[in-house]
Amino acid sequence: xxxxxxxxxxxxxxxxxxxxxxxxxxxxxxxxxxxxxxxxxxxxxxxxxxxxxxxxxxxxxxxxxxxxxxxxxxxxxxxxxxxxxxxxxxxxxxxxxxxxxxxxxxxxxxxxxxxx
Amino acid sequence: xxxxxxxxxxxxxxxxxxxxxxxxxxxxxxxxxxxxxxxxxxxxxxxxxxxxxxxxxxxxxxxxxxxxxxxxxxxxxxxxxxxxxxxxxxxxxxxxxxxxxxxxxxxxxxxxxxxx
Numbered sequence: 586x587x588x589x590x591x592x593x594x595x596x597x598x599x600x601x602x603x604x605x606x607x608x609x610x611x612x613x614x615x616x617x618x619x620x621x622x623x624x625x626x627x628x629x630x631x632x633x634x635x636x637x638x639x640x641x642x643x644x645x646x647x648x649x650x651x652x653x654x655x656x657x658x659x660x661x662x663x664x665x666x667x668x669x670x671x672x673x674x675x676x677x678x679x680x681x682x683x684x685x686x687x688x689x690x691x692x693x694x695x696x697x698x699x700x701x
Numbered sequence: 702x703x704x705x706x707x708x709x710x711x712x713x714x715x716x717x718x719x720x721x722x723x724x725x726x727x728x729x730x731x732x733x734x735x736x737x738x739x740x741x742x743x744x745x746x747x748x749x750x751x752x753x754x755x756x757x758x759x760x761x762x763x764x765x766x767x768x769x770x771x772x773x774x775x776x777x778x779x780x781x782x783x784x785x786x787x788x789x790x791x792x793x794x795x796x797x798x799x800x801x802x803x804x805x806x807x808x809x810x811x812x813x814x815x816x817x
Binding site: 589591625626627628630633641643675676677682687689690691692693694695 | 710733735737742743744745746747750752791795803804805806807808809810
């Protein structure tokens with residue numbers, strides 16, 4: 586186990602539903618990330634939080650809404666999704682990159698999302 | 702902007718033979734390069750990174766990678782492949798946004814299949 590947990594592991598939702606993905610880390614990290622993994626595509630960075638502040642929003646549609654209440658927890662709120670949003674959503678954490686030192690990321694197992 | 706390319710979707714190798722998974726990169730400054738592995742139904746796991754120093758980097762599970770500046774490559778290698786090495790491998794490069802924040806650009810992944 587990497588110390589990063591994600592719930593639920595699988596989620597099926599209709600296009601009009603509202604749901605949330607949860608990520609939790611107990612590694613003492615201060616940066617957290619959401620990625621989207623689709624088949625045959627590069628891993629897409631969606632959001633980055635450093636010390637609970639959002640530092641990156643990679644042109645993600647507003648139907649995805651992140652929340653980071655503290656350095657250990659990260660949420661991804663979902664509403665009115667489209668079928669093309671079906672993918673594996675991965676959460677990761679790391680120590681904050683200082684520019685001089687860069688740190689590897691620790692990933693959770695992901696949530697497999699299917700939008701019907 | 703930085704980028705990485707993994708030219709092979711899949712690599713097949715016989716158990717006990719050496720393996721190589723290719724990665725080339727494009728950066729505007731000093732490269733910070735990573736390899737991650739993803740086993741089925743799991744998140745990505747860090748294998749190794751190159752920041753500076755020795756061109757041959759050693760990582761987890763007997764893997765190593767060779768940084769070649771003239772060829773802008775960072776190929777992943779292992780002297781003797783195991784069936785349990787079968788997984789999806791991702792190369793990544795650190796990118797820096799104009800705001801001074803850092804993010805990681807991942808390749809499309811290479812599926813390694815080790816045949817018994």
